[in-house]
Amino acid sequence: MLTEEQVAFYNEHGWLRIPQIFTGEEFRELDADTESLIQAWTQEVMGWTGPWRKVYMDADTEARSKLVVLFEFQLFSAAWTRAVAKPALAEAISQLLDTPNVELQQSTLHAKPPSTGQPFPVHQDYPFYPHTNDRFVDVLVHLDNTSDVNGEIRFLDGSHKLGPLQHVTSNPDGTPCTPHLPTDEWKLEDTVAVPAKAGDVVVMNINTIHGSYLNRSDAIRRMVRLGYRDPTNHQLSGQNMDRTGMMVLGRRPKEDGDSMFRALYPEQYRKAKADKEKTEDIKNEVDVVAG
Ligand SMILES: O=C(O)CCC(=O)C(=O)O
Numbered sequence: 225m226l227t228e229e230q231v232a233f234y235n236e237h238g239w240l241r242i243p244q245i246f247t248g249e250e251f252r253e254l255d256a257d258t259e260s261l262i263q264a265w266t267q268e269v270m271g272w273t274g275p276w277r278k279v280y281m282d283a284d285t286e287a288r289s290k291l292v293v294l295f296e297f298q299l300f301s302a303a304w305t306r307a308v309a310k311p312a313l314a315e316a317i318s319q320l321l322d323t324p325n326v327e328l329q330q331s332t333l334h335a336k337p338p339s340t341g342q343p344f345p346v347h348q349d350y351p352f353y354p355h356t357n358d359r360f361v362d363v364l365v366h367l368d369n370t371s372d373v374n375g376e377i378r379f380l381d382g383s384h385k386l387g388p389l390q391h392v393t394s395n396p397d398g399t400p401c402t403p404h405l406p407t408d409e410w411k412l413e414d415t416v417a418v419p420a421k422a423g424d425v426v427v428m429n430i431n432t433i434h435g436s437y438l439n440r441s442d443a444i445r446r447m448v449r450l451g452y453r454d455p456t457n458h459q460l461s462g463q464n465m466d467r468t469g470m471m472v473l474g475r476r477p478k479e480d481g482d483s484m485f486r487a488l489y490p491e492q493y494r495k496a497k498a499d500k501e502k503t504e505d506i507k508n509e510v511d512v513v514a515g
Contacts, residue, residue, distance in 0.1 A: 225315060225316070225319070226240075226242070226316050226319045226320070230242070231319050231320060234320050234427065234429075236382065237379070237381050237382055238379065238381070238382055238383060238384030238385070238428060238429045238431070238432035239379045239381075239418065239426065239427065239428040239429070239432055239434075240320075240426070240427050240428075241418055241420055241424055241425075241426045242316060242424065242425050242426075242427065243420075243421065243423075243424050244421070244423050244424060245310070245312060245313055245316075245365075245423065245424065245425045246307065246310075246365065246423045246425075247423050250303075250306075250307070251422065251423045253303040254303050254304065254307055254365075254367065255367055255422075257300075257301040257303045257304060258297075258301075258333070258367055258446055258448070261294060261297070261300050261301060261333075262292060262294065262333070262335060262446075265294055265300065266292045266293065266294050266333075266335075267292075268290040268291070268292055268337055269290065269291055269292075269293060270289070270290065270291070271289065271290060271291030271293075271342040272291070272342065272344065272345070272401075272402035272404070273395070273401040273402050274345070274392060274395060274401030274402050274404055275392070275395060275396060275401070275407070276345035276392075276404050276407050277289070279345075279407040280343045280345060280407075280412070280438075281343065281438070285340070285438065288339075288340045289340050289341075289342045289343075289438070290337050290340050290341065290342060291334065291335070291336065291337075291341065291342040292333065292334075292335035292336075292337060292444075293332065293333060293334065293335075294332075294333040295330070295331065295332055295333075296330070296331055297331045297333065297448060298328070298331060298470070304331070304448075307365070308328050308331060308450055308470070308472065309328075309470065309472040311473075313363070313425070313472075314326050314452075314472040314473035315473065316427075317361050317363070317427075317452045317472075317473070318473050318474070320361050320427065321359045321360075321361060321452070321453070321454050322359070323359065323454040323474070324473070324474040325454060325455050325456075325471065325473065325474030325475060325476065325477060326452050326453075326454070326455075326471070326472050326473040326474060327452065327453055327454070327455040327469040327470070327471055327472070327476070328450065328451070328452055328469045328470045328471075328472055329353065329360070329451040329452065329453050329459070329464060329469045330353065330449075330450075330451045330463055330464045330467075330469075331448060331449065331450045331451070332448070332449045332451075332463075333446065333447070333448050333449075334446075334447050334448075334449065335444055335445065335446040335447070336374065336375055336438075336439035336444065336445040336446075337439065337444055338439065338441060338442045338443055338444055339439065339440065339441075339442065340438075340439070341374070341375060341438060341439025341444070341445055342438070342439075343375060343412075343435070343436060343437050343438045344375075344434075344435045344436045345404035345405070345407065345412070345435055346380065346404065346405050346410045346411070346412055346415065346433050346434065346435040347391060347403055347404045347405055347433065347434070347435065348383075348388065348389060348391070348405075348430065348431050348432065348433055348434075349362055349428075349430050349431075349451075350388040350389075350430050350431050351388070351391045351393070351403040351462070352403065352462050352463050353430075353451065353459060353461075353462040353463045353464060353465070354388065354459070354460040354461055354462055355430065355453060355457045355458065355459050355460060356457055356458045356460065357457050358384065358387075358429055358430055358431050359453060359454040359457045360429070360430040360451065360452070360453040360454075360457055361427050361428070361429065361430070361451075361452050361453075362427065362428050362429075362430065362449055362450070362451050362452075363425050363426075363427050363449065363450040363451075363452065364377055364420075364425060364426045364427070364428070364447050364448070364449055365425050365447065365448040365449075365450060366420045366421065366422055366423065366424045366425065366426065366447055367422055367446040367447065367448065368422050368443070368444070368445050368446050368447075369419075369420070369421050369422050370419050370420050370445060370447075371419045372417060372419070372437070373439075373440050373441045374439045374440070374441040374443065374445040375436040375437045375438055375439045375440075375445055376417055376418060376419040376420065376436060377418050377420070377426055377434060377436055377447070378412060378415035378416060378417050378418065378434060378435055378436055378437075379415055379416050379418060379428065379432055379433065379434045380410070380414060380415050380416075380432070380433035380434070381415075381416050383431070383432055383433035384428075384429035384430075384431040384432040385431075386431065386433075387431055388431055389405065389431075389433075391403035391404060391405055392404055392405070392406055405433065410433065412435050412436075412437065415433070415434070415435060430451075452472070453469075455469075455471070455476050455477060456477060456479060466490045466491035466494070467490075468487060468488055468489075468490060
């Protein structure tokens, strides 16, 4: 359980480090599974795109900069299934979201390869998976110790209070790029460094502005982001839209007009509803024409 001071710190600053949530054999299993999943399923990719790359990196670094990504860890490893539903973690999230019900929305590995691991431009997570309100917490599970050398997470303190901000979403030539905040207005230098130990988690509000520097060390820096929400906080678009998440605490409340079909298969539900409305529109038109 978090203390009142920890919850108040999160509400004030928009982030919180919770030490040693994963320890001992549990941590060793996560560490080993992550390593084996990276070997089996991932490849190094160029990573996030956009004009920020030329501001954050010189030409040579930019050309070499890489990222390793894997989504939905709990679908690849039983140790991760247990980890995402760990009761102590779920209880802590429930306190931060101020809800008895907690739903997992996604999980994403961001691993920065040695020497070239991509920096992250300052951004909010909101544009990647917008929701109707900010009862959404991102949990960064640290698999390695982090510091200035390997690119620890950094926050613009208290920035969650600004609410969702307009992000840059296209390159100068009009092609789409990864959402990030304009580099002339929002600077990584203004952020607070939050170094952490392997096994710690660092949590943040969906609207907290954050980023990180390049990994300059000779070892990989691995972090798994777990997104949790109050199940009545509905997603509007983006990553994992229309995927029903696993409940890790409490129960899914039934809302007005809800049904089991809608809760289990939101995409099919929306399509079926749109088809029905279309059919009804056609029928209405026919009725009008037929007089
Ligand atoms: O892995 C990092 O350093 C930053 C991750 C991040 O920006 C995110 O998960 O949204």
